[in-house]
Amino acid sequence: MDQQQLLSLYRSMLTAREIDKVEKELTNRGDAFFHLSGAGHEATAALASHLTADDWLHCHYRDRALLVARGINVRTFFDTLLCTDNSPGRGRRMSGFMNDPALNILSMVTPTGNNALQAVGVAAAVRNNPNKPIVYCGIGDGTTQQGEVLEAIGEAVRDELPVLFVIQDNKWAISTTTDGKTFYSLPDGEADSFYGIDIHYVNGRDPLECHEKFGEVVADVRASRKPAIIVCSVERLTSHTNADDHTIYRTEEDIRNACETGDPILVMEAKLRQAGITDDDLKLIRTQVADQVAAAEEDALASDTPAAKLDAKSLLPVEVTHPSKEKFGSGEGDQLNMKDALRKVLGNHLETDPGVTLLGEDIEDPKGDVFGVTRGLSTEFPNQVFNSALSESTIVGKSIGRALTGERPVAFIQFADFMPTAYNQIVSELGAIHWRTDGSWKAPVILMIACGAFRPGLGPYHAQTFESVFAHCPGIDVFMPSTAADAAGMLNAAFKSDRPTVFLYPKSCLNDSEHTTSEDVHEQFVPIGVAKKVHSGRDITLVGWGNTVSLCENAANALSDVGVEAEVIDLRSISPWDEKLVISSAETTARLVVVHEDNQTCGMGAEILATVAERANVPVAMRRVARKDTFIPCNFENQIAILPSFKKVLTACADLLDMDLDWIPPTELADGVAIIEAIGSGPADESVEIVEIHVEDGGTVAKGDVVATVEATKSVFDITSSVDGTVDEILGEVGESIAVGAPLVVLSVESTTRRKKPVTQENAGTAILAQRKSGHTISLARPTEERRPFDVGLSHVSSICGNEAVSNDRLLEGRHKMTSDDIVRRTGIRQRYWMDETQTPLQMAVDSCASVLENEQLLIDDIDLLICSTTSPETITPSMSCRILSELTGGQDTMLQAYDISAACSGYLYALQAGYDFLQSKPDGRVLVTTVEVLSPLLDLDDFDTSVLFGDATTATMLYGEAHFDKSVARLHRPELSARGEDGSTLSVPLMNNGSIKMKGKQVFQKAVRAMMSSLTRVCQHKGILIDQLDLVVPHQANQRIIDAIQRRINTEVFSNIAQHGNTSSSSIPLCLESVLPESEAGERLGLCAFGGGFTFGAGIIEKL
Known part of the structure; x- marks a missing residue:
């Protein structure tokens, strides 16, 4: 070293020592509260001259002289000590912990x-x-026995990485001597090597010896691109920190000898004198350094106090968080399950960004992850997808390092249960780096973690989720999708967010063939912190995520069968979570059930319930359904008993809804019958494909015989019989996909040979729910009516049907192999009336209106409002109502309100509500309600899903305000209406001459029954009665199966005339009333309910006068 280099090194070391001195003074006088010294370790500054601007430093907390030599400003030390607004972490780090991106100094660890x-x-x-x-x-000697240090050295050796590990050995780990407690201090002396690399020893008391050794080793690491270890022997000249007193555990002689012989500054000054530097020169340098440090201290003391940072995460732009930014798949082409969707998203990012890397156990081909998520990716991207050592902390810590350089690493943890071994890196580093550096550094690592139970074969250490633990870590986003679309959209969001993310994916959802998405996954996006409303409802809110969403959906379906509307919310984003949607829903329903498979105590459910309790503007009754505070057993029956289940969720709902809940036990197999079920190769398998069937009907099977060969996610394997028997029935074919757990072969067996089959899924039986009247029922707060509503009544109904009676036989002539009886079985319809060539929709409507006017002895001038419900207007403008008005007035200038309603089959109820509301503002008024439904021209006669259903009819009903209520035959109570938006893919009616009616009958059936039941329940609750207190229910005549389904759910008789008229859309209820009202007794209450395209639905009550 020349003289200038020597003085530069000395100045850096002296500056660090002077900083220590002043920091100690500030702490002693109460201006600061924590101080740690680097005294005795200053010789590491000799490393700085061998480093380039491209090198990276992850320093030890006593590397103060090295930090000065690298370029850290003196004032930064005091800003950090005093926790000022100018410190690198804006007051968040303790003294001595620095970072500087411009100098490639990484955020020092505590x-x-x-x-x-x-x-x-x-x-x-x-x-x-x-x-x-x-x-x-840089690490200390005490730290060398940390498992992560040993892992790091091993990883650097295996991957031949240019890391210089410098161990600063001062013989102390606070008060514990480290002799014999490091990997290089062995019983027979100092180790020469570790993990196959030489250990270099250097006297850290001598800066020039350090300079020489550092130069040699750095040059070798730079050239070889391999790691090296240096053990730098130093003295700790002070207590561990100001909170420590080393005189308690160190002898006076030890401390004195350390200060006299082990002070690198004294050694350096001696070397400088030997090099011709005078004492005056040294004194001048000491004065300059003291002045520089004093000025820095003064500036820092004048600095502002930082504002508290209330969030550990970086801010996200609105493009990443607003609900409107959600992008769905096209729905076209091949569909992907969650596993394939995740793989495709990862592949897209690997292809478009060379900085994306994948690291994890078993993720390279041919295995491609234990669940197949990464299969094929290492073959396509060999330089970006890597198998890791079997160490979760290595996976996460190494990925954090990659992220700090600007890469976008994805780290795979095979099971959430293995997370604890990486927890230190997750909570102490991954979540904290952005916060503790005030955003100077970021580590946007995506942790991909398979999680969850609900599958036979899973058990302890393979079935947990840990989302509450992750959510408790500040600075980390936590996601858990339940569908392929959400998995794709949320993984894209994780990449776009540039924030650390824990991406939990339930293994039981990976191969779900129901909730799939289209292949355009690169376009799909789910905003961060935005939940998804799976079902809308107004009676109770169910919140779940991951595996529990399906439990919530099943409970909602069971409730809808008895008319209870459950709102199901898939939280999907755990941190941040959608407080706004959950609170809004809970305020609407006043009842909230949160379902999660993490254990109950301190689970996410508790956080949600607490937030709702604090922030909701109305009282909300709440329950949690969660895993018991224990571990998950492998025995699946025990697993069901511990985890949330359909039965537990429905029981919680019934409790909040004050409903009786009974269960009909599942049907047992008949004696002498055994079932061989399809099984999967692993817990993620939802279905398997039959490759070969090895038995035949009537053949004998022995225990252990191969019944079928199937292909699952992981392998092709044989399914064998567990009993001896004879094949009664084979329930699958070669090439067919069959659900895991579904019956594959039915056997006849000897009664004594049948063994109890292991439970593979929850089978709670059939739920029987019934509403009960109770003083404890939770009721929604409703605005009190300041006055009673004005009475509204309605007249008898007049109707006009098509002239052409079309029987089933006539409809089927030469067109279909179906028979008339087949149509009756499917629909209940025997005939329908279609408009003939002598009729028009307009004339039919005018005739029905003229009839009711005549029957009620009214003129059109007596009417104040004309409402027409129609799905088949002949023109958009003029509206059908205005055309009817024109015909009824005979061209005279009569003025009254007139408009059309397009609410499909619910249109009559929509019109009744509109008329009712009008008559509240005009109690002396009259409203003419007409329905015009001529659908036969819109039928494709070769489409027997629709052509057999619809008939043509128009009707007219008069509504009377209170002033004319005595003219009424029935009292009308205000209908309850609602709608759920639909894109027309399930049910659509085109404009005239623009196509034909299209309908997916099975989907409409389920939605119709549930919507009509819930609407009927709601309108009865509003009137303070039960459905069973109605005298008759008159539903929209859609299909006899729907009518029968409603009848099975209630005790009240359900009216039907569909056999004679078919489905006449919004005309069907008034057609029924035309028959029913004249036969009803005074005081009888009739419930009306309808469901139509759109989807629209509602219910109402009328009372016969």
Whole structure:
């Protein structure tokens, strides 16, 4: 070293010592509260001259002189000590912990050893940089036995990474001597090597010896691109920190000898004198350094106090968080399950961004992850997809290091249960780096973690979720999708967010063939922190995520069968979570059930319920359904008993809804019958494909015989028989996909040979729900009516049907092999009336209106409002109502309100509500309600899903305000209406001459029954009665199966005339009333309910006068 280099090194070391001195003074006088010294470790500054601007430093907390030599400003030390607004972490870090992106100084760690794996990750990212950078990792001797340090050295050796591990050995780990407690201090002396690399020893008391040794080793690491270890023997000249007193555990002689012989500054001054530097020169330098440090201290003391940062995460732009930014798949082409969707998203990002890497156990081909999520990716992207050592902390720590260089690593943890071994890196580093550096550094690692139970074969250490633990870690986003579309959209969001993300994917959902998505996954996007409303409802809110969403849906379906509308919310984003949607829904329903498979105590459900309790503007009754506070057993029956289940969720709902709930036990197999079920190769399998069937009907099967060969996610394997028997029935064919758990072969067996089959799924039986009247029922707060509503009544109904009676036989002539009886079985319809060539929709409507006017002895001038419900207007403008008005007035200038309603089959109820509301503002008025439904011209006669259903009819009903109520035959109560938006893919009616009616009958059936039941329940609740207190229910005549389904759910008789008229859309209810009202007794209450395209639905009550 020349004289200038010597003085530069001395100045850096002296500056660090002077900073220590002043920091101690500030702490002693109460201006600061924590101080740690680097006294005795200053010789590491000798490393700085061998480093380039491209090199990276992950320093030890006593590397103060090295930090000064690298370029850290003196004032920064005091800003950090005093926690000022100018400090690198804006007051968040304790004294001595620095970072500087401009100098490639990484954020120093407080849990000792955490920097080692990160340094390895940085080295992996920069290894092939043409400038040949190296990574310095400073650690203490006590830290060397941290598992992560040993993992880091091993990883650096295996991957040949340019990491320089410098161990600063001062013989103390606070008060514990480290002799014999490090990997290099062995019973027979100092180790020469570790993990196959030489250990270099250097006297850290002598800065010039350090300079020489550092130069040799750095040059070798830079050239070879391999790691090295230096053990730098130093003295700790002070207590561990100001909170420690080393005189308690160190002898006076030890301390004196350390200060006299082990002070590198004294050694350096002696070397400088030997090099011709005078004492005056040294005194001048000491004065300059003291002045520089004093000025920095003064500036720092004048600095502002930082504002508290209330969030540990970086801010996200509205493009990433607003609900309107959600992008769905096209729905076209081949469909992907969750596993395939995740793989495709990862492949897209690997292809478009060379900085994206994947690291995890067993993720390379041919295995491609234990669940197949990464299969094929390492073959396509061999330089970006890597198998890791079997160490979760290595996976996460190394990925953090890569992220700190600007890469976008994806780290795979095979099971959530293995997370604890990586927890230190997750909570102490991944979540904290952005916060503790005030955003100077970021680590947008995506942790992909398979999680969850609900499958036979899973058990302890393979079935947990841990989302509450992750959500408790500040600075980390936590996602858990339940569908393929959400998995794709949320993974894209994780990449776009540039924030660390824990992406939990339930293994039981990976191969779900129901909730799939289209292949355009690169376009799909789910905003962060936005939940998804799976079902809308107004009676109770169910919130779940991951595996529990399906439990919530099943409970909602069971409730809808008895007319209860459950709102199901898939939270999907755990942190941040959609407080706004959940609170809004809970306020609407006043009842909330949160379902999660993490254990109950301190689970996410508790957080949600607490937030709702604090922020909701109305009282909300709440329940949690969660895993018991225990571990998950492998025995599946026990697993069901511990985990949330359909039965538990429905029981909680019934409790909040004050309903009786009984269960009909599942049907047992008949004696002498055994079932061989399809099984999967692993817990993620939802279905298998039959490759070969090895038995035949009537054949004998022995225990252990192969019944079928099937292909699952992981392998092709045989399914064998567990009993001896004779094949009664084979329930699958070669090439067919069959659900896991579904019957594959039915056997006849000897009664004594049948063994109890292991339980593979929850089978709670059939739920029987019934509403009960109770003083404890939770009621929604409703605005009190300041006055009673004005009475509204209605007249008898007049109707006009098509002239052409079309029987089933006539409809089928020469067109279909179906028979008339087949149509009756499917629909209940025997005939329908179609408009003939002598009729028009307009004339039919005018005739029905004229009839009711005549029957009620009214003129058109007596009417105040004309409402026409129609699905088949002949023109958009003029509206059908205005055309009817024109015909009824005979061209005279009569003025009254007139408009059309398009609410499909619910249109009559929509019109009744509109008329009722009008008559509240005009109690002396009259409203003419007409329905005009001529659908036969819109039928495709070869489409027997629709052509057999619809008939043509128009009707007219008069509504009377209170002033004319005595003219009424029935009292009308205000109908309850609602709608759920639909894109027309399930049910659509085109404009005239623009196509034909299209309908997916099975989907409409389920929706119709549930919507009509819930609407009927709601309108009865509003009137303070039960459905069973109605005298008759008159539903929209859609299909006899729907009518029968409603009848099975209630005790009240359900009216039907569909056999004679078919489905006449919004004309069907008034057609029924035309027959029913004249036969009803005074005081009888009739419930009306309808469901139509759109989807629209509603219900109402009328009372016969």
